[in-house]
Amino acid sequence: MKMGGAMNYKNKMMLLVISAVFGLGLAGQVAAGAADGGKPLMLADVSSANTFNLNLKKAKNPNAPPWEDGIHDTANEATFNLQPPLEAYKGLPKTSFGNHVDWVKALDQGLIKPRWDRLDSNEEPFVMDLDIVRPVKASVPDVVFPHRQHTEWLLCSNCHPAIFIPQKGANQINMSAILLGKKCGVCHGKVSFPVETKTCKKCHSKPKPADWKPPLSEATLKNPWK
Numbered sequence: 001m002k003m004g005g006a007m008n009y010k011n012k013m014m015l016l017v018i019s020a021v022f023g024l025g026l027a028g029q030v031a032a033g034a035a036d037g038g039k040p041l042m043l044a045d046v047s048s049a050n051t052f053n054l055n056l057k058k059a060k061n062p063n064a065p066p067w068e069d070g071i072h073d074t075a076n077e078a079t080f081n082l083q084p085p086l087e088a089y090k091g092l093p094k095t096s097f098g099n100h101v102d103w104v105k106a107l108d109q110g111l112i113k114p115r116w117d118r119l120d121s122n123e124e125p126f127v128m129d130l131d132i133v134r135p136v137k138a139s140v141p142d143v144v145f146p147h148r149q150h151t152e153w154l155l156c157s158n159c160h161p162a163i164f165i166p167q168k169g170a171n172q173i174n175m176s177a178i179l180l181g182k183k184c185g186v187c188h189g190k191v192s193f194p195v196e197t198k199t200c201k202k203c204h205s206k207p208k209p210a211d212w213k214p215p216l217s218e219a220t221l222k223n224p225w226k
């Protein structure tokens, strides 16, 4: 199919920016610890069951041009009409992970204006500014889930009710699920910033209260021998 000619450059550019946000094949590496003589052991090496997980392998070049990214069809000549990501990302705020663009900042600063409705350019998103704090039992900072940064791009129905029941604390979330591509991992590591050492603090952003102590386990509390 040939479709390159029907679109002007500006349209293509917008499409690219959108597909960049929602289509980046980025990935964070998660080192499971140093095993054999200092060589970091990758989780993906532990079990072949996990090799599908984008979170576990880092794309060699997350911003390769469409004809080298392994996703677009090089037999289709229109692929070569597409603007390479690095050209489209010029002037956008940078990060050191994912595809190296801070998309939330880019949107906040008005540098990109994704069209909310494919057919109606006047349609505006329904933005909801509601932070959900998820206290974490472990000693890492608590998680803040911000609705604003999500509803600027996403519909409520992208998450509710299939991924999350819309009720504070009603969902069980943990890192294993996220790394296996569930819960927050449905998007993070695939189409939004990846889960890797540099990004822990983006989600774990609320410091523990000053008087916080690690909770005692059930076994300790119910220990009949005390």
Ligand code: HEC
Pocket: 126, 127, 128, 132, 134, 145, 147, 150, 151, 154, 155, 156, 157, 158, 159, 160, 164, 165, 166, 167, 168, 169, 170, 171, 172
């Ligand atoms: C990116 C995913 C995502 C999107 C999009 C999203 N939400 Fe949520 N929402 C969550 C998460 C996560 C929670 C917290 C659930 C928990 O703590 O178990 C939540 C919680 C809620 C709650 C419960 C609040 C409370 O205090 O109990 C309501 C209500 C809600 N969302 C409504 C909405 C509405 C309305 C929209 C669209 C404007 C929306 N959400 C979009 C992920 C999302």
Ligand code: HEC
Pocket: 134, 135, 136, 137, 138, 140, 143, 172, 173, 174, 175, 176, 178, 184, 188, 194, 195, 196, 197, 198, 199, 200, 201, 202, 203, 204
């Ligand atoms: C996309 C958001 C996100 C990122 C990035 C993220 N986490 Fe989490 N993390 C969560 C959520 C959500 C929970 C569950 C909180 C709860 O108990 O409700 C969690 C829970 C945890 C827990 C508690 C144990 C567990 O598995 O539930 C630890 C420890 C943790 N994270 C460490 C990390 C570290 C280390 C990083 C960076 C490598 C990281 N997290 C990156 C969202 C994130």
Ligand code: HEC
Pocket: 103, 104, 105, 143, 144, 145, 146, 149, 150, 153, 154, 158, 159, 163, 173, 183, 184, 185, 186, 187, 188, 191, 192, 193, 202, 203
């Ligand atoms: C339906 C897809 C989707 C799900 C599910 C999702 N996110 Fe996001 N998230 C996004 C997108 C898209 C962005 C904006 C682009 C980016 O920052 O990469 C974003 C941005 C964020 C930001 C904003 C960072 C900033 O710079 O302000 C945080 C924090 C975050 N997500 C945490 C979470 C946590 C925690 C969960 C799970 C409870 C979660 N997200 C689930 C898609 C999702």
